[in-house]
Amino acid sequence: MVKGCQKKIIHLRDTGSDLFEEAYFIIRPGKAALRASETDMVREARRILENNRLGERRPSSDKRKRKRRGALILFSLGAASSGVISFLIFILCRLFS
Secondary structure: OOOOOOOOEEEEOOOOOOOOOOEEEEOOOOHHHHHOOHHHHHHHHHHHHHHOOOOOOOHHHHHHHHHHHHHHHHHHHHHHHHHHHHHHHHHHHHHHO
8 A cells, every 4th residue: 555645637538439438647747747737638638549549550560560571671682692692602612523
């Protein structure tokens, strides 16, 4: 049990989601939270909900896929070039032996 700890929370009941009925946001302590009005906080919470819908593609996952695809292409090029070089060395060894 924690004593002496107080957190400010925003509780949204209407999330607009088919999956979630309610959402809770724990407000960070600091100057930004002290300057923001209640309507600003609710607006920010709704923005976060809209930007994080389930089932939608996120830009960060696209970046990861592009990186992975680039790494796979580089690996394939390296494997193919080493195979070609090995084959050429094998041919040269057969010609001169």
